[in-house]
Amino acid sequence: MIRKIFNTTLALVVLLSASSCNKWLDLQPQDGITKQEFWKTKEDVKAALTGIYSSLVGGSVEERIFTWGELRGDMVTLTLSASEDYKQVRNSNILSTNSVSDWGSVYTVINNCNLLIDFAGEAKALDPTFTDALYNDYVGEALTIRSWMYFYLVRAFRDVPLKLKGSYKDGDIVEIGKTPAADVIKQILADLNKAKTMVPHQVGSGAQVNKGRITRYAVFSLLADVYLWNEQYQEAVTAADSVLVNPDFKLINNSGGWFNTVFATGSSAETIFELNHQASVSNIFYEMLVASKKPYTTSEFVATEIFEPNTQVGAELVDGRSAFYSSSDIVKYTRDNPNFTNFQVYRVSDLMLIKAEALNHLGGTANGDEALNLVKKIRTAREALAATEPDNIDGDDIEGIDQFILAERAREFAFEGKRWFDLLRFAKRDNYANLSILTDLVSKISDTKVQQSAINKIKDSNSHYFPILETELFADQKLVQNPFYLN
């Protein structure tokens, strides 16, 4: 009898303890795939690379890119459906609880890149068919995408945690604190200069592949953009030239169906790198720009200032690029639902304008003339209006050419998530010589009731960068909040 009770109880205890905590028997970690299981062949690495691209087109990354690049600018405005957090950003009223500064999805991509960079070597050691060239290509693409993500972070947040090792299990998550922006940029430049020799000019066959994936041209494009941000103008020109030298990249004329070819169809001769949705999943631009509950719509300044109409001669003419808004809806990504329009990252016109901006700051009439020439080539292709052409501008008018380029970028890259970063780059150049660009901006876009507050806040350059989200500060005790948001 005793034995029976004893045995029954014992069995019960064993059973319960086993089921209540099944770590006892399972030796595999529950929180990730073991690397030994995964990184074995070149196909595994290819799959990981595909994983990186699908984490880019999943929606949340593009939503961040678009929001960080447009919300604080003057091209979009908010509808009644926009969240309170968005409205506070427009009014320069950002608290560290504002969800706009959630960088989670961007770090997810970075981690995917880190894992590939860390472990592709192990697969190469195991798989004899994994060639050096292929290995270099995959790692180079991951390095470039990681750099691209850090470039967004450094422009949106300035100092950010620089994580260069992958986390594949909970124990890998360490508190690392922030790295100063200058060091992040240094890392980006080092990685890109490495990647530019690793990634080939063609990574596959067909335009969809060679524009939807990182190629050597995409590396140079990003490199030119980073150099420009970092005010290294000669390097920016050289990098841009490495792309522009290829005659396959060319402007498509407005009359030649530019809008449809470049945006609706995608993978056109103009595009250097795009996030491809045609061959994968739908994007989030229908929900963001077209649906009835969309948060974004065209701001009043687009029609009056950016695409200023001709009033005297040729009032019936329109700039080919102004077709991107109609009835104040933003239709650059078409009205399709679901929407498979590709997200343009770098087009040849971007490289031309990056080069023009850098040339202008190298100084000299010859450089200035060349810069103007580049801008005019784009304007001719797009059938830009006389009203947006500045009067009496010549090659040694650095300030005038600067303003012209900034305005032209607004027209050329309308609603492509670049506006705020353009404004910030022009404002911060030469130790914030042009802060008035930003004070003018907030005086236009903020509610009248907080206009003066917004102007006074934007004068503090710390406020040009988002705060670190409160929850991140709890998770990583080493992180230090941007001083603007401490009080």
Added chain:
Amino acid sequence: MKRNFMTAKGVLLMTVMLLVMYSCKKEIFKLSTTSDVNITGYLEENPEQYSMLLQILEKSKTQGYLGAYGTYTLFAPTNAAIQTWLTENGKNSVADIADEDLLNFVKYHVIKDTVSTVRFADGKIRTPTLFGEYLYTDVSNGLYRVNKSATISKSNIVCGNGIIQSIDRVLVPPTKSLAQLIESKADRYSIFLEALKTTGFYDTLSYQRGDNVTPQKRFQTVIVQSDSLYATMGINSYQDLADKYSTKNDPQNHADSLWLYIAYHISNGANFVQDIGSAQSIYTLAPGEIVSTKLVNTQVLLNEAEFNGVLEPGAPLIRSYSDMQASNGVLHEARDNFYIKVRKQVPVYFDLADSPEMIAALGSAYHNAGLEIMTNGASIASSVIFEDPTKSQGSSYDYAPTPDARRPRANGDMLNLSFCNSSAARQKYVEFKTPYLVKGRYKVWLCYIQFNYGAHLQASYDPGTDHEQILPNIAYTTTDLGGLGISSTDLAGPNSDNLLLAQGYKRYMALKSETSRNGASGNKDANGNNGVSNVGRLMGVINVETTDRHIIRLTAIGEGRCATKNTWLDMLHFIPVDDNEQNYPRFSAKPGEIFDRP
């Protein structure tokens, strides 16, 4: 014994089993609904910052109040702030201050509402303090300030019953009334001050806390002008000002222009610069006279207006001398002289599609292409106000590059609206903001383009205000000039304008026989299909009491057939009642052409 042993063993096993079961995961249950402390609790947890404030709360017996549940915002001065305040007042400790004064201290630091910094504006916090006066906020060096003195050193500390804003200086209610404040700056405002005294306003602007005043006079706003400004106008003394303005030599007389001039600088209510800039117009103490206001870039301009096509530049407020708080209001300074303008009544021919707001909103579509004017649940222009802009059937701006022979639009454009009295999908009414109308009586003409299923419209003036006026006539926008019982022959005859006028109708588009000021010719026939569709309908007479921009609301009434975008509206004419010329000028589809009486 054996049995006991067996039981003991059983108990042991059960205990082991229980321990094993619970060893893996411990769950701690929260017993309270929130772990947030209340405001008093937070202060108690941080005595190194707030021990003196706690003493004040204790001594004024408000500790319990801020410890109880509710919604409060406490502006909490730190110990250093309170110490500075005590020193400035020659006191050694909180104990030296009377309980009653401490109670007022606490009342001035508490708002019965949760106000986080995201609700701060450049101006007053919408809810007054428990003391009954407003706090003023702005941003200086990137930090929020209260009453232009205290900086918020730690913001938005969330407590169970509200929010704490930690401040580095004690808030002190303004000591001077408006009258005293102006007097204290007599070196800057001596002429204006003297005028305040002679006109008697000095007394009404004086105030002592506890005085009994009517609620609307509790707070007032004064916009002053400096002596140096008057000097540029050749006014160097009060006497010069009186000579210029005082018409009856009796500044106390409400009909004297000096009294009116000063009254025009004073308004009821505490209006900070931000309030003025967004108000569009403020009612002054001069009867029926308003100051129109406008925010242009960052400047708040007074009385900037376009009148008869001439832009009258406005007087900007000088921000650094504005938003001065007094115990009974706010003081501002204007950079230029502003005064009541005596204007002659003039007719206003208002093309509904050509208001400045609409032109700005249309951008490149203006005089170029059609555009939906109701998008994303809102009107694109603040001058056109829909009953419910979220309704499904839209309205648009229509422009025809080549004028339609039968239904041309004045200046080429019109508004094409979805009106209906009995449909949930279309507007029951739409309001239009008029251009400036000078005080006086006007005949109101609605100029429409007759179309298939247009609505039956009635107009009202400034609806929802105490000077609302409902106009008697109905515009049946399905009716054309041929449907009034006037024969086609008569319509083509020389007396047709009078026949139409007798019925309250007119032509507003120029006939083919007429020539514009620029020599262009009109394109309407006198009768027939191409003659009758552009209709001017007399809606009634309005009495405009204040020179300002006003609202005309058009309401769909009756059971007229109505359909989406079938009500085509072109212009509103406001012609002084005494003006014998109600027919001309006329307009044509060519923008800007004006046709006077031949």
